[in-house]
Amino acid sequence: MVHPRILVLEDNDFDADLLCRELKKSGLGFVSKIVQNRSEYEHAVGDFHPDIILSDYSLPSFDAVTAFQIKQQVLPLVPFIVVSGTIGEENAVALINIGITDYASKDNLLSLPAKIHRALEDAEIRREKLIADEKIKSINAELSQLNAELEDRVAARTKALTESENRFRNMMETIPQIAWTNTVRGKVDYYNQRWYDYTGLSRLQTGISNFITALHPDDRKESVSQFSFLRKHIDGGEFQARIKRWDNLYKWHLIRLMPIKETEGPSQHWIGTATDIHELKILQQKKDDFISIASHELKTPITTLKASLQLLDRMKNDPSASIFPELITRANKSLDKVYTLIEDLLNTSKANEDQLQITPKKFNLLKAVRECCENLPANDAFMVHVEGDETMDVYADISRTEQVLINFVNNAMKYAPDSREINVRVERVLGMAKISVIDKGPGIPAQNLRFLFDRYYRINHGGSEYTGLGLGLYICAEIVKKHDGTIGADSEVGSGSTFWFTLPVSSS
Ligand code: ADP
Numbered sequence: 001m002v003h004p005r006i007l008v009l010e011d012n013d014f015d016a017d018l019l020c021r022e023l024k025k026s027g028l029g030f031v032s033k034i035v036q037n038r039s040e041y042e043h044a045v046g047d048f049h050p051d052i053i054l055s056d057y058s059l060p061s062f063d064a065v066t067a068f069q070i071k072q073q074v075l076p077l078v079p080f081i082v083v084s085g086t087i088g089e090e091n092a093v094a095l096i097n098i099g100i101t102d103y104a105s106k107d108n109l110l111s112l113p114a115k116i117h118r119a120l121e122d123a124e125i126r127r128e129k130l131i132a133d134e135k136i137k138s139i140n141a142e143l144s145q146l147n148a149e150l151e152d153r154v155a156a157r158t159k160a161l162t163e164s165e166n167r168f169r170n171m172m173e174t175i176p177q178i179a180w181t182n183t184v185r186g187k188v189d190y191y192n193q194r195w196y197d198y199t200g201l202s203r204l205q206t207g208i209s210n211f212i213t214a215l216h217p218d219d220r221k222e223s224v225s226q227f228s229f230l231r232k233h234i235d236g237g238e239f240q241a242r243i244k245r246w247d248n249l250y251k252w253h254l255i256r257l258m259p260i261k262e263t264e265g266p267s268q269h270w271i272g273t274a275t276d277i278h279e280l281k282i283l284q285q286k287k288d289d290f291i292s293i294a295s296h297e298l299k300t301p302i303t304t305l306k307a308s309l310q311l312l313d314r315m316k317n318d319p320s321a322s323i324f325p326e327l328i329t330r331a332n333k334s335l336d337k338v339y340t341l342i343e344d345l346l347n348t349s350k351a352n353e354d355q356l357q358i359t360p361k362k363f364n365l366l367k368a369v370r371e372c373c374e375n376l377p378a379n380d381a382f383m384v385h386v387e388g389d390e391t392m393d394v395y396a397d398i399s400r401t402e403q404v405l406i407n408f409v410n411n412a413m414k415y416a417p418d419s420r421e422i423n424v425r426v427e428r429v430l431g432m433a434k435i436s437v438i439d440k441g442p443g444i445p446a447q448n449l450r451f452l453f454d455r456y457y458r459i460n461h462g463g464s465e466y467t468g469l470g471l472g473l474y475i476c477a478e479i480v481k482k483h484d485g486t487i488g489a490d491s492e493v494g495s496g497s498t499f500w501f502t503l504p505v506s507s508s
Helices: 013-025 038-047 064-074 089-098 106-174 193-199 208-214 217-231 278-314 324-352 365-374 398-415 472-482
Strands: 005-009 031-035 052-055 080-084 102-105 178-183 188-191 237-244 250-259 269-276 361-364 383-388 393-396 421-429 432-439 487-492 496-504
Touching (some): 005 013, 038 064, 052 064, 064 089, 089 102, 102 106, 178 193, 193 237, 217 237, 217 250, 324 472, 365 432, 393 398, 393 496, 398 421
Parallel strands (some): 005 052, 052 080
Antiparallel strands (some): 237 250, 250 269
16 A cells, blocks of 8 residues: 555544654654544545544544444444543453454554554455455356356256157157167167067067067078168168068068267167058069969960961962961950950959949849840850849849859859859849859869959969959959949859849839
């Protein structure tokens, strides 16, 4: 401190003067202000900005204790030294007890400068400590605020993470596929419920080894090499494999593996899904089989047609050749076969798109059935008998009805070649008109009966060369369905088969 500012409370001019002189004599450089009563003192405490106060013990109508208390309220750090005549030990102790800084006797002013020094130094230390304390306090406050913010942030982040994890798990549990997550090394660390439901495995039986053993033995090697291959690709990928169901049935699945993108560094986790594509695979297989059957079926009559036409071409300059009419008949038969096959294909595609048109009208059923059977191409190997209710009229599409009937009769001729007799019966059953085509052929095994009207269904006749696409009965079923009728087949192996369908009886 350069020059301390000393406020002196002393009503006695002589004493005040003496005090200042003593201080100057000690070599202390200072600025002083002398006040003599309470009012001056109060002003000076506010305006003079004293560094230290020296006060007489008792003044007229004022005293050191009150002066100290006033100073404490405004300048608590400024030291306060009582300088007075003898005040007695008891009073001196009381002064120290209320907190004054020091006491000096007017009779011994020599000690005062040292006391002032010490008091100023102590005050300075106290001030610095206070400032340091304040700083520590404010740093602590800042720290605890930062800490609170950090805790809030950690709590919010943990909450967000938990929510995001819950969302992810919920999503994995909601999707219809089997799903799991695995590490980059292939260790499965989570399966959704679908996996357990599908495989029938328990939660203890998890992990990659169980995934591999759930695969069809023929697909394992390929799947493992596919997985190793996909692991090196950041975009993931897919492959197909059969997964064992709880009942030991293997079903084709499309297995997709995608890395979970990390914000930093390469992905450590992969997400996997398995989608059931079994039906699709079977349909694909059926489609491939169908294409190969259809091409074969079309190729046979076309080859015959081509051969006949080539022969006719060679003989075109000799129209009298005796083989001419036979070749034309053969070519026509082949063409009819191609036509029928194409007709079946067209009808199937129409039925698929629900565009099979029917134009119903009223007609006598027995009469129509008779005419249709009489107009069948001559076949000496078979006798077709038609019998039944002559009076019954139906409300149906006549040409579609004939189509179903012809299909049944042709099938009987095709699949029951030794039958000789084919009976066609027309009768009324449960308010509907029922047409049955009965043969005495080999019959159909019970396990095949319920599939007869399915699309592409054909019974394997043990290598015999029956031609067909497995569409005839399917088209018949679609036609009958359009008439709100029913269709069926009753058969017993060795006794023959009855194919029947019903049509609505015409009410008027
Ligand atoms: P496709 O056009 O191949 O003959 P269909 O749909 O007409 O097909 O017939 C389906 C299957 O029903 C045939 O493969 C055949 O095995 C069987 N089937 C049809 N009619 C008879 C019948 N009268 N006797 C024995 N099997 C028959």
